[in-house]
Amino acid sequence: MANFIVIVDPDRDRRARFVKTIEPLLTPLEGLVTNRCDSGDFCAIWAANPTAPISWDADEQGAAVVWGDAIAADSDRRTDAKHLRKFWHGGDRKNFPGFDGFYAAVTYQPDFGLTVGADILGLFPVYYWCARDIILVGSSPELFQYHPQFKPQFNPAGLIGLLLLRVLVNGQTLWSEVLRLGAGNLLAWQPGTPAREIEQYRIPCSKEHNIYSHLSFSQHLDLLEDAIDRAIARPTASGKKQGLLCSGGLDSRMLAGFLHRQGTSVVAFTLGRRNDLEMECATPVVRALGFEQHVTEIPMVEYPTYADLLVRWEHLAGGFGGATGLGWSARSYLQNTPPEMVMGFSLDAILSCPSSSSVSFAKTFGGTNTMGFSPAVLDKLLCRDVFGNLVADSLVRLEQTYNHYSDLPLRQAWCFKLYHSNRFVMGLTAWRISFGAWPILPVLDRQLLELTAVLPEATVGKRLAQKELVRTRFPQLAKLPLDRNGWNTEPLQPSPLRQKLAPLLLAQQKWRRLQQQFGYERRRYYRVLNLNNPGWQAVRRQAEPYRGKVSHLIDRTMLDKLLPSPNTCIPFQSDAIAEGSGMQTLLGFLLWSRNNL
Numbered sequence: 001m002a003n004f005i006v007i008v009d010p011d012r013d014r015r016a017r018f019v020k021t022i023e024p025l026l027t028p029l030e031g032l033v034t035n036r037c038d039s040g041d042f043c044a045i046w047a048a049n050p051t052a053p054i055s056w057d058a059d060e061q062g063a064a065v066v067w068g069d070a071i072a073a074d075s076d077r078r079t080d081a082k083h084l085r086k087f088w089h090g091g092d093r094k095n096f097p098g099f100d101g102f103y104a105a106v107t108y109q110p111d112f113g114l115t116v117g118a119d120i121l122g123l124f125p126v127y128y129w130c131a132r133d134i135i136l137v138g139s140s141p142e143l144f145q146y147h148p149q150f151k152p153q154f155n156p157a158g159l160i161g162l163l164l165l166r167v168l169v170n171g172q173t174l175w176s177e178v179l180r181l182g183a184g185n186l187l188a189w190q191p192g193t194p195a196r197e198i199e200q201y202r203i204p205c206s207k208e209h210n211i212y213s214h215l216s217f218s219q220h221l222d223l224l225e226d227a228i229d230r231a232i233a234r235p236t237a238s239g240k241k242q243g244l245l246c247s248g249g250l251d252s253r254m255l256a257g258f259l260h261r262q263g264t265s266v267v268a269f270t271l272g273r274r275n276d277l278e279m280e281c282a283t284p285v286v287r288a289l290g291f292e293q294h295v296t297e298i299p300m301v302e303y304p305t306y307a308d309l310l311v312r313w314e315h316l317a318g319g320f321g322g323a324t325g326l327g328w329s330a331r332s333y334l335q336n337t338p339p340e341m342v343m344g345f346s347l348d349a350i351l352s353c354p355s356s357s358s359v360s361f362a363k364t365f366g367g368t369n370t371m372g373f374s375p376a377v378l379d380k381l382l383c384r385d386v387f388g389n390l391v392a393d394s395l396v397r398l399e400q401t402y403n404h405y406s407d408l409p410l411r412q413a414w415c416f417k418l419y420h421s422n423r424f425v426m427g428l429t430a431w432r433i434s435f436g437a438w439p440i441l442p443v444l445d446r447q448l449l450e451l452t453a454v455l456p457e458a459t460v461g462k463r464l465a466q467k468e469l470v471r472t473r474f475p476q477l478a479k480l481p482l483d484r485n486g487w488n489t490e491p492l493q494p495s496p497l498r499q500k501l502a503p504l505l506l507a508q509q510k511w512r513r514l515q516q517q518f519g520y521e522r523r524r525y526y527r528v529l530n531l532n533n534p535g536w537q538a539v540r541r542q543a544e545p546y547r548g549k550v551s552h553l554i555d556r557t558m559l560d561k562l563l564p565s566p567n568t569c570i571p572f573q574s575d576a577i578a579e580g581s582g583m584q585t586l587l588g589f590l591l592w593s594r595n596n597l
Contacts, residue, residue: 002046002047002048002049002054002067002068002104002139002434003026003028003032003046003047003048003138003139003313004044004045004046004047004065004067004104004138004139005022005026005044005045005046005137005138005143006042006043006044006065006106006114006116006135006136006137006138007019007042007043007044007134007135007136007137007147008041008042008108008113008114008133008134008135008189008191009041009133009134009147010041010134010191012041014147014148015041015043018146018147018148019036019043019045021146022045022143022146023036023045025143025146026045026046026047026143027047028047028309028312028313029328029331029435030331031049031050031331031335032047032048032049032050032331032435033047033048033049033050034046034047035048035054035056037056037057037058037063037065038058038063039058039059039060039061039062039063039108039110040060040062040108040110041110042062042063042108042114044063044065044106046065046067048067049331049339049434049435049436049437049438051339051437051438052067052068052339052434052438053068053069053078053438054066054067054068055080055081055082056081057080057082057085061109061110062085062107062108062109062110063081063085063106063107063108064081064082064084064085064088064105064106064107064108065081065106066079066080066081066084066103066104067103067104067124067139068101068102068103068104068119068124068434068438069101069102069103069235069438069440070084070099070100070101070103070105071099071100071101071234071235072097072099072100073097073098073099073100073446076233076234076235076237078101079099081105084105084107085107088105088107088115088117089107089109090109090112091111091112093115093186093188093198094198096115096117096186096200098117098120098184098200098201099119099120100119100120100234100235100444100445100446101119101235101441101444102119102123102430102434102438102439102440102441102444103118103119103124104116104117104118104119104124104126104139105117105118106137112190113188113189113190113191113193114135114137114188114189114190115186115187115188116128116137116181116186116187117185117187117200118181119441119444120183120184120201120446121183121184121346121418121419121423121427121443121444121449122181122182122184122185122419122423122427123346123423123426123427123430123431123441123444124139124427124430124431125139125140125180125314125317125427125428125431126139126180126181126187127139127140127141127144127173127178127179127180127181128178128179128181128187128189128195129144129150129175129177129178129179130189130194130195131149131150132191132192133191133192134147134149135189135195136150137187139431140313140314140315141173141175141178141315142312142313142315144175144178152175152596153175153176153177154174154175154176154553154596154597155172155173155174155175155176155177155178156382156386156387156390156553157169157170157172157390157394158172158173158174158175159174159382159553159589160172160378160382160387160390160391160394161394162174162316162319162372162589163372163373163378163381163382163582163585163586164369164372164373164375164378164391164394165368165371165372165420165421166318166319166320166321166371166372166421166425166581166582166584166585167317167318167319167420167421167423167424168180168317168424169398169420170394170397170398170401173315173317174315174316174592174596175315175596181197182197183419184199184200184201184202185197185198185199185200186198186200201446203415203446203449203450203453204450204453204454205405205406205408205411205414205450205453206406206407206408206411207407207408209450209453209454210408211454212451212454212455212456213454213456217458217459217465217468220455220456220459220465221465221468221469221472223451224351224451224452224455224465224466224469225469225473227445227447227448227451228254228258228442228448228469229258229261229262230445230447230448231442231445231447231448232255232258232259232262232342232442233262234445235340235440235442236259236262236264236340236342236440240338240339240340241264241266241267241338242259242264242265242266242267242338242340242341242342242440243266243267243268243269243334243337243338243340243341243342243437244256244259244266244267244268244269244291244341244342244343245268245269245341245342245343245344245433246268246269246270246282246285246286246291246293247270247271247483248270248277248278248279248280248281248282248283248285248481248482248483249278249281249344249482249483249484249485250348250466250467250470250482250484251344251347251348251351252282252285252343252344253285253470253474253477253480253482254344254347254466254469254470254474255342255344255347255442256268256285256286256289256291256477257289257470257473257474257477259342260289260290260291261473261474266289266291266292266342267291267292267293267294267337267338268282268285268286268291268292268293268294269293269294269295269296269333269334269337269341270283270286270293270294270295270296271295271296271297271298271326271524272295272297272524273297273524274295275522276522276524277483277487277489277512277522277523277524278483278523278524278525279295279524280481280489281480281481281482281483281489282483284480284481285477285480288476288477288480289477294333294337296333298325298326298329298333298528300528300533300534300535300538301535301538302325302329302535303323303324303325303535303536303538303539304535304538304539304542305328306322306323306325306328306329307323307539307542307587307588307591308591309328310322310323310328311588311591311592312595314428315592316585316588316589316592317424317428318424318425318427318428318429319371319424319425319581319584319585319588320584320585320587320588321425321529321581321584322428322429322432323536323539323584323588324528324529324535326429326432326433327429327430327431327432327433327435328432328435330432330433330434330435330436330437331435331436332436333436334433334435334436334437335436337436337437338437339437339438340437340438340439340440341433341436341437341438341439341440342440342442343430343433343439343440343441344442344443345422345426345429345430345439345441345443346418346422346423346426346441346443347442347443347466348463349414349417349418349422349443350414350418350443350448350449350452350453351452351460351463351465351466352460352461352462352463352466353410353411353413353414353455353457353460353461354413354414354417355457355461356409356410356457358413359409359410359412359413360409361398361399361402361403361412361416363413364402364412364413364416364417365395365398365399365402365416368416368417368420368421370578371421371578371581371582372581372582372585373562373582375391375392375395377558377562378391380555380558381554381555381558381559381562382553382554382555383552383553383554383555386553387553401416402415402416405419410457411453414453467492470492471492471493475493478491478492478493479491479492479493479494479495485523485526486523487509487512487513487523490505526576526577529576529577529580529584530572530576530580531570531576531580531583531584532569532570532576537566539587539591540565540566540587541566542591543587543588543590543591544565544566544590546590546591546593546594547559547560547590549593549594549597550589550590550593550597553597559586562582562583562586563583563586563587570583
């Protein structure tokens with residue numbers, strides 16, 4: 001992880017006091033290294049994994065810092081801070097280049113002010129606040145409160161987004177006047193002027209970019225194979241041993257196949273128990289390719305600790321599911337391992353597209369809204385004298401954003417899911433994991449993004465092309481059980497023997513469903529995200545004392561109905577993950593209120 005704060009403040013003593021105050025607070029976990037970079041009124045300070053790829057450069061002419069891998073769009077060349085100062089020089093920011101890879105970057109020029117950017121999908125979290133001649137920028141807003149000019153105040157609009165979609169909406173956070181930098185945007189600021197967001201990159205997915213529709217499915221596969229191969233090879237070109245987050249699902253299986261074909265030495269990491277379905281699907285892949293495998297499970301007793309970390313440092317920007325420790329525990333389970341970790345985050349989002357029958361805003365929003373509460377429920381839950389018409393206003397803004405993405409209805413829905421749920425949930429998970437190893441995310445390759453954005457539904461619908469790639473390019477892996485986050489682990493290409501055993505395997509599925517009814521859950525994500533498990537019950541007890549702190553914002557009767565007490569077993573209908581997501585957000589908000597309301 002790179003947890004950073006940037007300040008520009010002309011008051012030298014005030015700036016020095018702020019930095020002195022936050023420096024010992026900047027490191028949320030043990031084992032991170034703190035560094036800083038100064039130039040005139042500018043100071044950047046950060047805490048990161050000792051092996052994290054970070055560079056900085058400063059003199060009397062200004063400064064720059066790059067946290068992560070800023071890869072030139074036309075090569076595998078990393079851009080360091082010294083080169084960034086050349087690329088982002090002067091005041092014409094509309095021509096400043098963006099980069100591939102997972103990173104955040106800042107430059108400071110006394111004559112032109114501050115410029116801040118991040119990866120092309122905005123996965124790396126960047127927040128900012130400014131007032132007259134002061135600006136604060138950080139990977140978390142948490143430490144802003146230690147500047148004497150910053151007065152933290154609750155922002156009702158921020159909570160609306162979290163309760164609707166479990167993520168931030170329109171850049172609004174839980175603190176007034178603190179904004180999340182938009183995806184693909186540069187932040188530009190000069191003393192005495194408001195901060196501006198300048199569009200730096202958007203995925204081109206309009207009708208005029210639809211240049212592959214005349215090609216055959218086979219030709220689409222060839223293009224996709226080349227793009228994925230390049231997206232993996234560019235950030236791993238150093239020849240170093242790579243980590244791979246291997247879950248047993250389609251994305252990590254595809255990545256494993258490409259990494260093996262490229263001759264990369266791989267250490268695979270799989271979370272879970274030995275008898276989990278995910279483990280039963282991941283381990284055969286690792287063995288077939290000759291990879292080293294590390295297996296670990298995150299103790300549920302640690303959930304309250306991770307809940308505190310998430311509430312403090314993330315302010316719920318990606319929901320509250322991260323309290324299960326997937327990223328916050330990475331510092332412990334990734335020690336003495338490769339310094340980089342290849343992950344398939346958001347590949348499922350770009351290598352698929354919604355059905356053409358469900359591409360209206362109403363249907364797309366309705367599908368995403370299953371992870372939160374409906375507008376009708378929020379009208380009853382939220383106190384109108386505080387929130388007014390914010391729910392309706394947020395829906396209007398969301399629909400405007402949806403329509404602006406593309407003139408192709410399919411791609412409007414595609415972008416909405418990518419820039420909302422995937423951007424925040426996956427981005428913050430990657431940010432947490434960087435505590436232990438720096439994330440390598442093939443999705444942050446513009447050539448791959450721009451190809452998948454225009455492939456037709458007949459090619460990528462239901463992930464058809466991705467499945468066919470694995471079947472045809474990695475047939476050995478296609479014959480192995482595949483995790484779909486459910487009971488069905490049928491291979492993409494079942495062997496003749498497996499086809500003969502189909503009745504027995506179907507009976508096995510029924511037996512496993514019966515085991516689940518008696519409390520033996522072999523689907524890992526359903527087990528760890530179930531609010532009735534011991535870890536979540538501890539978090540529920542942890543949050544319970546703070547119901548009264550939100551009574552001026554939330555109707556207590558509705559709160560008690562939506563979020564039962566810790567002593568109550570929650571009766572989920574069919575999907576404990578989706579049905580529990582909104583409850584998790586309410587739990588997180590109760591914990592956030594402890595120190596912020």
